[in-house]
Amino acid sequence: MGGFGGAASTGGVAGTDFSTPLTKLVGIRYPIVQTGMGWVAGPRLVSASAAAGALGVLASATMSVDQLRSAVREVKSRTNAPFGVNLRADAGDAPERVKIIIEEGVKVASFALAPSRELIARLKGAGVVVIPSIGARRHAEKVAAWGADAVMVQGGEGGGHTGDVATSVLLPQVVDAVDIPVVAAGGFHDGRGLVAALAYGAAGIGMGTRFLLTADSTVPDAVKAKYLAATVKDVTVTTKVDGLPHRMLRTDMVGELERSGHAASLLRAVRHAAAFRRESGTSWSAMIRDGLAMKHGRELTWSQVLLAANTPMLLRASLVEGRTDIGVMAAGQVTGVIDDLPSCAELVERIMDEARSTLKGLPQGG
Template identity: 35%
Template sequence: MKTRITELLNIEYPILQGAMAWISYAPLVAAVSEAGGLGIIGGTIMTPNQLRDEIHQVRDLTDKPFGVNIISLSPWIAQILELLVEEQVLIATYGTGNPRKIIEQLKPGGVMSFPVVPSPNTAKRAQDDGADGVIVSGREGGGHVGDLTTMVLVPQARDVVDIPMVAAGGIGDARGMVAAFALGAEAIQMGTRFICTKEAVCHDNAKEFIVRSGPRDTLVTGNITGLPVRCLKNKMSQTYAEMESTGKPKAMMAMFGAGKMQQAFQLGDIEDGSVMAGQVCGLIDDVPTVAELIQSMMAGCDRVLDRLPR
């Protein structure tokens, strides 16, 4: 399957792996790239030295293209941007900060920029700022989310941008992939679905929790703080939601939430940790290898297309 995204990124299939802190390490990233997609390192929690080591580990495992996800709020952002250019990473994705400033530093060094955006307006801004492509992410997704669902976001973003566009949020099988293309996307990005693969570097407790969860087992916290996050319902997230509803100070909530994602995904504490995952968890009932997942996605696309009315 060829699209502008596959041609631009030199990948076989139009599938990107969403970058997730505490999960998207070299084994997962390399497996996705080896299987024909684009693996992306979750670099937001890494120091420059840690990120450099992770990039080298990926290159020890594959010679295929891959990307790095960054955050402008990192205290090392200047060094990290220099590092991406120095290491000639293919693509950087990011969801916060001023896209223009990041693009201006990366583009001259040959690193492509794909901002992750929650609205048509921010997609248009990214294009105007010179982004090479854009990832539009709907509210169904896990982790940090916006207000618009993927179904309405993707076509509206397509109407205002001409650059290559990736759809994300609530996509976990071939049906979602085909739907995304029908809405105007040229590739998809999946996060939650890739957590539940054998190569994902996270605790089995978290994978099993996602597998046994349904589409109504998530909630969005952080609406009051301005940083909404979708995660699975558990003791931690429900306590946080109660703190919000009773008007607890933002500083108190920030302190309560600190370190909770690591607690869940690396230590396996799925009650007191934050298990960020999307509504697509209701579609997930297995933990395949990355290669098995991508091949089933592509084969499934053909079956879905064959079933469509003509």
């Protein structure tokens, strides 16, 4: 389900409002989602994205419960536009975070992993729109059957954890499989991509790297400069960060991780687990519970569960502290074609202008 909605009846010419099932579902002006990126999607970026007409999404996994409530309230103080919060469905404190979303009147709850049927029902019962992220057709079918309002499907081009199937192949499979709006993610950065996604039947696009590389992003300027200097060949997929495929910029640190042995990787993960526990306010018992949930949900080895502690701290080193020598830089392949740092408002308006121009230039039927 998806497509142009009201735009289709106008022939897709300039001036269309680009109304889609996604814009109608969550009450945003444009069918664009700023995805929830840990350490990046904080109140400043989310409020700027929302005010620009997109759906801004807070990344809560790298926040304590108290920090999440504070961040939600800060976004609300900056804009009246709808926004969302991204959650880890397997986190032990997920019910507490859901409670905050409900109490604070957040419009959307998105999930990096499929939430349970019960969690979906609880959120929907409170009027919250539920949008899980999925990486396979069968996962989309499962969450749709459980009552999810929409799904975000990320192809292999995307940053962070990713699969092998390109967006152009995965997206139409999911669109054909479910009767709820589908948001396409992985490789999008401009108006041409938005039109292509809508033509495939999507109801909108999700972008992470493109919003990271804006003037409203809190990522240090020196780190942004490294992203801007990268080519498409400077982005690689490694399993050495946390045992799962992760798309990163090719840096000396990633090279070091690739060369390190198993024992060294596990020792680093133990140190990072302790650091993340302090950062997030999570107890050791809660981290163990979360590890058990991760192991069961993804059929991971204990080594992979332990290595998962690497990801948030290695990302924090680069994206918060600016220490690219000791951190890693999550990056979609689209990094190699981005060369500027507009504000969120400028970016969204540019994308919509490009989309209108692209539609205007398409051959007319009849």
